[in-house]
Amino acid sequence: MKPLPENYQDLTASEKLDPIWENVESSIYHDDQLPQWGMPIFLWDALTKGLFSKKFLTKTLMTVNDEMPDNRKRLIHTYGTMCKICFESNGNHPFTGIFESGAQHGLIRISLTLPAKSFTPGFGIKLLVDGQPSRNVPVIPFMNGQQDDHNVFRRSGRNHVTKYQNKILFLILMLALKHTVRPLKPKSLKWHYIPLDAMSSVHSDGTVVDSPNIPYQMSFLPTPEAQLSRGPAPDYRIKLKSIKPGTRLYDIVASESEESTPIPIGCIRSTSDFVASEYGDKTIFFQHDHGVLGNPPK
Numbered sequence: 001m002k003p004l005p006e007n008y009q010d011l012t013a014s015e016k017l018d019p020i021w022e023n024v025e026s027s028i029y030h031d032d033q034l035p036q037w038g039m040p041i042f043l044w045d046a047l048t049k050g051l052f053s054k055k056f057l058t059k060t061l062m063t064v065n066d067e068m069p070d071n072r073k074r075l076i077h078t079y080g081t082m083c084k085i086c087f088e089s090n091g092n093h094p095f096t097g098i099f100e101s102g103a104q105h106g107l108i109r110i111s112l113t114l115p116a117k118s119f120t121p122g123f124g125i126k127l128l129v130d131g132q133p134s135r136n137v138p139v140i141p142f143m144n145g146q147q148d149d150h151n152v153f154r155r156s157g158r159n160h161v162t163k164y165q166n167k168i169l170f171l172i173l174m175l176a177l178k179h180t181v182r183p184l185k186p187k188s189l190k191w192h193y194i195p196l197d198a199m200s201s202v203h204s205d206g207t208v209v210d211s212p213n214i215p216y217q218m219s220f221l222p223t224p225e226a227q228l229s230r231g232p233a234p235d236y237r238i239k240l241k242s243i244k245p246g247t248r249l250y251d252i253v254a255s256e257s258e259e260s261t262p263i264p265i266g267c268i269r270s271t272s273d274f275v276a277s278e279y280g281d282k283t284i285f286f287q288h289d290h291g292v293l294g295n296p297p298k
Contacts, residue, residue, distance in 0.1 A: 001027055001279050013105035013128035027278035031238055035079050037115040051075045061288050064133045068285045077122055080111025081237040082280040084272035087127055093265045096213045098135055101203035103127040110152050118145025121152040124286035130206040135199040136287045149230045153222035159194045160217050215254035223248045240274040
């Protein structure tokens with residue numbers, strides 16, 4: 001795997017995607033070598049590597065990069081698989097920035113949130129922008145998981161987690177995130193809500209929007225053509241290899257407020273095969289919007 005170019009952030013979206021995907025393809029796992037995860041390892045790493053610490057969580061919010069800060073270990077969503085995507089905007093909505101322009105170059109990484117008994121998939125969307133940092137949104141469709149259903153496209157997801165598991169692990173994480181967010185004094189960021197300011201403030205060609213119109217909530221609705229079998233075998237990362245480039249993965253709707261009716265704004269479409277790789281697990285980084293109008297914080 002090669003380091004990203006020194007002038008990486010100044011490149012076009014297409015030029016940024018090339019070295020990322022080259023690293024993905026150079027570190028592909030064979031199907032019989034997919035890394036596995038267990039709760040004892042997760043708990044040990046969470047306690048010893050600072051998952052619940054303010055320092056660890058602040059970097060998740062403040063780091064502006066497409067690769068992991070300080071070579072740190074991914075403590076949740078540890079193992080997954082990734083493909084190239086584009087966001088196709090239908091243009092028939094009031095929202096600005098990438099919501100208006102769409103984005104031809106991006107990535108989706110689908111992973112398990114935790115090694116829990118209940119299958120709990122989540123995903124991160126990264127949309128690359130010419131000459132500016134990428135715009136990202138993490139999504140966990142349902143914190144309680146979906147029990148024995150191993151279809152990662154079973155449930156819709158959104159930037160606002162409205163249901164969560166009321167158990168000690170999630171309670172600790174909730175309190176840690178609240179403690180981290182409070183001194184940042186964000187306009188709208190909360191422990192269970194990722195704002196969409198940064199995505200609304202720039203077009204994919206890097207043009208800055210003077211007066212952004214920001215959706216309150218964006219929902220990802222899995223499409224019929226993306227559905228997978230529900231059984232536990234084979235591993236979901238192997239199942240996703242059946243998804244062909246050009247598949248409409250999610251239809252996207254968005255709303256202006258908590259009370260308003262969501263309207264269709266576009267879709268996420270795959271532009272490559274799904275690939276499970278060491279680079280995708282250990283190096284790629286999905287920034288969390290800080291909730292500051294304009295560019296992500298530096």
